[in-house]
Amino acid sequence: MKVMIVEDEMLLAMELESEVEAAGHSVVGVAASSGQAADIVRDAPPEFAFVDINLQDGPTGINVGRMLAEKRIPYVFVSGNIKKLPDDFAGAIGAIEKPYTINGMANALAYISALVQGDDSMPPPASLVLAQDAPRPVRN
Known part of the structure; x- marks a missing residue:
């Protein structure tokens, strides 16, 4: 499976890239910003x-997610605060x-690979909160 990593913290991106490759997949690119x-x-x-x-250009990962969804590219958010996700998980x-x-x-990754x-x-x-099972964001 060809995987893209969108993460602005380079150590986390490198760790995730290593995990993806160790699982037998290839990383087609690592992005730190929406552009x-x-x-x-x-x-x-x-x-x-x-x-x-949260990327180098701000909290633009949700916009990246919407772009991926429009192009029918499956994806998962990896975030320190999943409560910031919209109700539809973008x-x-x-x-x-x-x-x-x-x-x-x-x-x-094994589960996602099978789904794809x-x-x-x-x-x-247990490590993956599915969109339909996710806790809803807290509204102010």
Whole structure:
């Protein structure tokens, strides 16, 4: 599976890239901003993406997610505060809350990989909050 990582914290991006590759997938690009993410989607379309909410250009990860959803590219948010996600999860499969464990990310990646390949027989791992099961954001 060709994966894009949208994360502005380079150490986290490198760790996630390592996990993706260890699971047998390839990383087509790492973006730290919404503009970089759009460039990767245009130049090397991924089959799946991990997207943080807060990027170098602000809280633009949700906009990146909506762009991916429009292009029918499945993705998951990876964020320290999933309560900031909109009710519709901006079209994401779900979210993984930071900090995550290596085992939790590996289990989520295996589940996501199966889903992308059309196999929905695996139960979702505890590390992945599915969009329909997610706690709703707190409204002020």
